[in-house]
Amino acid sequence: MSRVAIVGGGWAGIAAAVALADAGHDITVFEMAPQLGGRARSVAGEPPYDNGQHILIGAYRDSLALMARLGVDASRVLKRLPLALPYPGEPGLRLPPGSPLIAFTRGVLAHRGWPWSARLGLLMAAGGWLARGFRCDASLSVADLCAGLPAAVKRDLVEPLCVAALNTPAPQANAQVFLRVLKDALFSGPGSADLLLPRRALSELLAGPATVWLGERLRLATRVQRIEPGWRVDGEAFDAVVLACTSVEAARLTAELAPAWSATAGALGFEPIITVYLSSPGSALASPMLALREGPDAPAQFVFDHGALGGAPGRFAFVVSGAAAWVERGGCAEAVLAQARREIDWATPPVIDKVLTEKRATFACTPGLQRATGRIAPGLWAAGDYIAGPYPATLEGAVRAGLAAAQGVGADAGAGTGAKGAASGSPTNTP
Template sequence: MDATPHYAVIGGGWAGCAAAVTLAAAGRRVSLFEAGRTLGGRARRIEVDGRSLDNGQHILLGAYRATLKLLKQIGVNADEAMLRLPLQMRYPEIETQDGMDFLAPRLPAPLHLLLALLRAKGLTREDKLALARFSSAARWMGWTLNDDCSVLELLERFDQTERLTRLMWAPLCVAALNTPPERASAQVFLNVLRDSLGARRAASDMLLPRTDLTRLLPQPAADFVGARGGKLYLGQSVAAISPGSTRQGDAAARWRLALKNPAHELDTDLEFDAVILATGPETAADLLGEIAFDDANHEAAIGRQIDAIRALQYEPITTCYLQYDADTRMAAPFYALLDDPAQAAWGQFVFDRGQLSGNPADAGLLAVVVSAAGNAIADGHAALAQGIAAQLARSLQQPALNSPQWSRVISEKRATFSCTPGLQRPDNEDLPPGLRLAGDYLAGDYPATLEGAVLSGIASAQSLLKQIT
């Protein structure tokens, strides 16, 4: 085993777990370090008042090929772990003529979209023609823009109606990019549409986790790595990374890690043949900034990545959990909601956790998502929960929803980077041998999504596998 290259992965989020699995599957020794006590990063399980909840409700897509392939590799049956639903944008407000009901049938693409458009309720003939016009134009352009612009500008360019923008495009944009349409990158939005609406029918399916997010991928990934001799160190925060010794005849420098509070079975300094830095962007920048190099080119490359990371802006995601009587059940597993900040109606999507998990402990538990809305918690968590409860009561026409038995607001203030037009994201260009970054914030086609994180982790690991044999 001493002759086998030893890799350190710092960060047990989805990117770090994907990297660790890729390395372990290739027969490499892997040590995975996670500062927290729970794997998953910004998509993980948390314990609240004796309950197991997620720090945010997620929708995956059938287009997430890398994630689905990884789940299969680590032994997770995606059809059991997630509820697969056809593409839909359904509002309970359709009963009051304020919403829409768009549901794609299980037909081959693009017939499923055509029939869904013809059957859609709540859209006028003008709305439907506008949607068809936009979809056709996007395909004709190859889902590519010569010059990036905001999503709102793109929609205006193709004469999308106000109603269609409000009920379809804006919610999809916020859900996918976690950035408001007036500030969101049209090119990245088109990339997501290309791989979902513009691909085979199954790619547009919506996948809702039935289990908590840690159990969905990170924990099985860690088990996969452990079964192949890898080590997992929870509660181990890396204090510094520094170049170590160099193996004779090996062009790749070894790397040394220093831990803040090393466990008793660990030395304070650990050497590895390569390191994948899969922490959040700010932590990655801090660690990179402390590395001292003799090579001016490597130092300059590190400096460029730090500058790109520091330039990122961030968007929050807030999830409000509300517990009602166990017999409370929505007519569908989830709905889109008409948000109206003026009425403290911040909710954009509501999920029936009882239907999704099938766990009696989740019966009557609703999860409401508020994306890219920094002002949602300005008046405090209690006010937000009260406003959302009133919103649910109006939208679902159930007055009893005004009075939940219990509520909890969980807010990730830096959930994702702000995905703006022409954004220059960090990458791994010209980094020193044996050092790579991984995370959903790195350059790529996708916004900050679980698929983006997985793709980044796999790519970083594969790059090092080619470099170090």
Template sequence: MPAVAVIGAGYAGLACAVELARAGVQVTVFERSHTLGGRARVVHKDHHWRVDNGQHILLGAYSELTRLLRLCGVSPKQLAHLPLTLHVPGRLRLQAAALPAPLHLAVGLLRAKGLSWADRLAMLRLMHWLKRHAFRVPPGMTVAGLLRETRQTPLLDTLVWEPLCVAALNTPVAEADAQVFANVLRDSLAAGAAASELLLPRTDLSELFPVPAARYLATRRGRLRTGNAIEAIRPVEGGFRLDGDPGGQPWPQVVLATAPYHAGALLASTGACDRLAAQIDALPHEPIVTVYLALGKGQRLPEPMIGLVGGTAAEPAQWAFDRGQLGGPEGLIACVISAHGAHEALPRDELILAAHAQLERQLGRRLPAPEWSQLIIEKRATLACRPGIIRPAIRTPLPGLWLAGDYIDSDYPATLESAVRSGVACAAAILARIRNGSGG
């Protein structure tokens, strides 16, 4: 059976490799870094701290990633299963009930604290509008347009829809694609309590899936070459030669599973994918900033994840995660700032101070000075999920060369689930080609 090379050991590349290895295909994964996970990985420094480069929320609806976790032997305890809870201290508490749809949301709204009857009816109105339209919105509609169309209240906009949009799509409501947002709501909030559950990792993002995936590959003759950059892809007789591959043999099938901003140059190096490379290079991106505050023992948030009223330089964060309640050190808080915003004008030290002060104000109490703090900026964390963005398919103009990643065309925004689904789709297409005798 032909061998397959996968370039990139992030969630997409490893999902593809695991599926291929499961089918008996010999896979070699090339990874430039010595850390697995791509843009969802652990970061550590001098053995002093070990944190993720960002916080990722999984939903119960994200079935492919949870399936692969089970396949690779990951314990279910590595994910905290929490009912969908929107808790903004002192302002809002809304928790979905453990009931079938739509009762889980209706009962949750009845029990909610901080919402008026007008707010409750507006939320139901939006969900009913989406259901009546089969979760299809007019082309080009933004999330802000959807909120206006369904007459949402200012309080819901501020405390529910804007934070949910920026958490799911990493794009502000004024620019975010309402169709993708509707897809997320369709498969989570509208699908029942289990589908809308929040699955929060209890371990770092490299240990959650990439490391177990590497172990899975090792038991099935798969190879993982870390610290091995591939600089170019050369079409040759029998497939592709990879510049940087110490083996030097041609590969009949190659999966390009790097971040999009690395994919363009590798596609261009083939001499036959210039248009696709230009399309990928033109994709807009949004940043994610994570401020880690080690507040010490005895410090905890009211929930593992809380909402913060943010979006300004003085109050930049939209969410805070209590890593101490999720298997990490007690008192370690991660404040997340999604998408572009006023915070980008602040120096790093001022941004850390602003996040600390924001937590104090919104929790309504003084907090100790951090024992240590760290700010991690992913400047191109995800693509900007705007209407009209053209996301590429897994196929390229060259038979046998495939694309995988969270930026690939999908119903979902650029999430871990999107990345994994693209990798699984690549593996299925490669296996079909092999079985049909196409080889390359």
């Protein structure tokens, strides 16, 4: 049995901690915030607000398995809906149940808002992606990949899916990662494309149950200052360390231990997300989630009806992903309010309730991006949604990175290559 320190208590850290504890290791989790959850957390309110409108999809099997391991009944905390992208007053694309390939084809053909040429154009493009194994040149952006698609398809499907999954606008987004998301969501099995929308405050999905499960193994409000070879965490001896903190913190802690790895992690750019909560007592959306058409004076791409999801009636979360330009302009709350008034019918005039801005919500998922490897040195691993892999910065990507780090620690322990010092660590290109 090894003594392992996990630095960071977001979804990656929780995944690593649970896997290591289940494997019989003695774990300690250090989290600088007063609560677990990382960026996927709730903030004070009555009921609490979520720090961004996080959603899962049916393909997120590792996240769902982790929730189940901690005693969370996904059917109670998540509302499962077939994939649909309705717009205000428009049904949009809807996928029926059944085999993914057949469901996608039927859904596209049934989309009355697109001309036949647009529907056939999308099916032909998707067939080409399928034939090529959902792979493309690593230098392509999503806009490059989809340049030949009809304008309506790009506007109503590609661009909103891209910014929702990668939090990066299509002209700057990594096409290879986008294709992997499409493959897993649309073609990996029945229900994989289903939307799983939180029915409870975000912290109740994982952070709260994990806090109880970890118990005395958890040290909250504790920022690790230094890691030394051996491995010593602020002077305390461990056999191995998992850095499940942000890329910025991980780069700081490894600057002397593994300069090359630190430089790669520290070089990542970021994309912000702004969530504007509006209040309109007595109002309700036609669906729990609506897509919105983004524009120069229309920042939000999606809106969620919390009342329809079992939360506060009359509370609506407008999500502005890839929000760098709006952050530079000082925010977008008034622009979102004007957009909401133009596009949605309200029972009572909506007002701004709360604005949450996460300036480092995700890494900017750009073509040819170099992401740091999970293994830094024998006995020293990194876990987080920024680690090299096929997924963008998603909850599932974080959980998978945590599980991979736990497996790596176990392999190091079995090979007897634990606390032996540091190596340089090298970057890896995303597939």
